[in-house]
Amino acid sequence: MKFVKNQPSDDTLDLVCRMCPLHLLEPGEKIKCLKKGQVLEVLTDYDGALEDIPAWCEKCGQEFIGMEEDEDCYKLYIRKTN
């Protein structure tokens, strides 16, 4: 797992309290609205996202930048590359 600190982002998707498979479906939809090179911040409290989101990024050709642990959730950062 790659860790980051104070990673800037262009948009945020709050998925706290929501579980599988929303942690994959919603970023997929949201990233369509971003421009190439922009960064999406995903907030989640679902542990499964820590494995699933980097794997999903690899599969979809997006760049997984890293994650930061916050007080009540994880923050995961994805850069749109295609």
Place this chain on the structure above:
Amino acid sequence: MKRVYMDHASATPVRKPVVEAMLPYFDQHFGNPSAVYDMGSKIKQVMEEQRAKVARLIGAKAEQIIFTSSGAEANNLAIKGVSLAGQKKGNHIIVSAIEHHSVLNSARFFERMNFEVTFLPVDEYGLVDPERLLGAIRPETILVSVMHANNEIGTIEPIPELAVICKEKGVIFHTDAVATVGNIPVDVNELNVDLLSLSGVSLGAPKGVGALYFRDKLRLMPLIHGGIQESGRRGGTENVPAIVGLGKASELAAGELTDKMNYMQNLRNLLVAGIQERIDQIKYTGHPEKRLPGHASFCIGAIEGEALLFMLNQQGIYVNTGSACASKALKTSPVLVAIGIPADLAQGSIVFTIHNSNTVEEIEYVLEKLPFAVGKLRSLSPIWREKAAA
């Protein structure tokens, strides 16, 4: 026998266009909206159209609506969903003392889970005092819930004034609008609320469907975990026919509210004046002006509300004694206790909820039969005989 139904807060007839809209979704268009093939995706699209119709009725966006099985579920989802999602921030909830049981009991459930709950008192009309709310908010308060209008006494609460206090204090505000949506204008932006519950029951939609409005970016723990339904906020295959019914009823309600309100208010005023003229020792409960247009509630001295209800039933008149839960449990209504009605007078509670399907002739029929029923019951009452002798 003549049938006069004036208990529309409990249930309304499902409107003909609503039934017609629903029917194809039982057998012809029965696909699962989550299925990816067109028999599913087309249903999903229809469901999203209904979401937009419900949203339009209350000034919301479609994506801010979660379909539920009832107003009670919407209330549960609001109270429990916000409390569970926000428990790291605080463990204090405030609800008014006259809320529906689905709010009161959800709050009491959290008392068992180390939350603190303040049951906010109301005045003699059932109104929550904004100053009192301000005084009850603590740093650890995460949620306030005050109903838009009370189903037993009809009083409409000053929601925008209460909501603005919560906004300033950073506290989430929920209102139970089951009694108001379809009866008076309801706009989530004017009310300034974070969450709002509604039900099909008061809209001429079928029973078994409701909705919760939630503002953007609000965290809500689901009560029913499942799949992707309702964007992961409420699991379970959706009740498509009922949702279509709710959508159609919302669409119809939006266009006819002003006329409906005026009509119901006129009938209500006729009923209230007639009852007050014909029956003595009677108290009109709730606020005289700030109340639902079709709502008339009384406490009649030396009468047992349940007995009166059965006598009226024999005449084909269907009304209520207040909260169905309290009356079935033979308990004094907590709403009447909260507004300071003495226990003996509270026993004589009777509630009329008028709809635009009622007529002047029906009001006249009630005014003819009600005084007779009251007189008959009072003639059997030792309390009444003692009073008369004194």
